[in-house]
Amino acid sequence: LASCNLPGRESDMFNNFGYDKKTTDNMIGIETGNKGSGNVNGEYLRYYTTALAKGWRLAPLNNQDNHSLSTNSHRTVIISNDLTQNSLFEALRARRVYSSDDPNMEVIYKIGAHWMGEVVTVTAGSYTAIVKVQDDEPITKLEIIDGNNNVVASQTFSNQTTVEWNPVLQVSANSYYFLKVYENDTNNDEPSYSEQITVTAPIWLHVQWAHFLRDTIFKNHKIYLP
Secondary structure: EEEOOOOOOOOHHHHHHOOOOOOOOOEEEEOOOOOOOOOOOOOOHEEEEEEEEOOOOOOEOOOOOOOOOOOOOEEEEOOOOOOOHHHHHHHHOOEEEEOOOOOOEEEEEEOOEEEEEOOOEEEEEEEEEEEEEEEEEEEEEEEEEOOOOEEEEEEEEEEEEEEOOEEEEEEOOOOOEEEEEEEEOOOOOOOOOOOEEEEEEEEEEEHHHHHHHHHHOOOOOOOOOO
């Protein structure tokens, strides 16, 4: 397994994220935070959406990379059945991962029964996301962002440390959707910022082509598809 570390530090790094079919199964993540730079300052987070738009199936990662004895609050969170090596590697391969500026932010993000990181074949229609977020600091906003980098659903909150949200997504073409969580940094985890951000791996929704053809292109012609 491999990840894109320190994206953007050098020009043309990772061949400008040019998609490589031979390595796509092994590339499982990209840093959205490194050392003192977390999601909140955007230094690395912007390359996450760049890589996703190029076709890579990546989960966001956050880390220490200290070069010192100091620590920061950044975490890569792996959603695993247990802490055995096999389970952790299975979760990484499934991209069931999120990147948090906060050390104890707990996030569930699913569409129907499908977890963050999954690739799901669907028909065009409406799909309900399942979002549950818990922390010891106030959660201020949740967003779901699509493959065009558009916010397709958003919800604000006030002084709540546990929230649940079930937005409905209208899906008509292949895309991906990831969750972005904003919270007030009342614990002063990020000394230079008043806010912390968490981002999840996307859920990729692939619309069945046969149904798309049947329902749109050929609906006025005598062509029959299964």
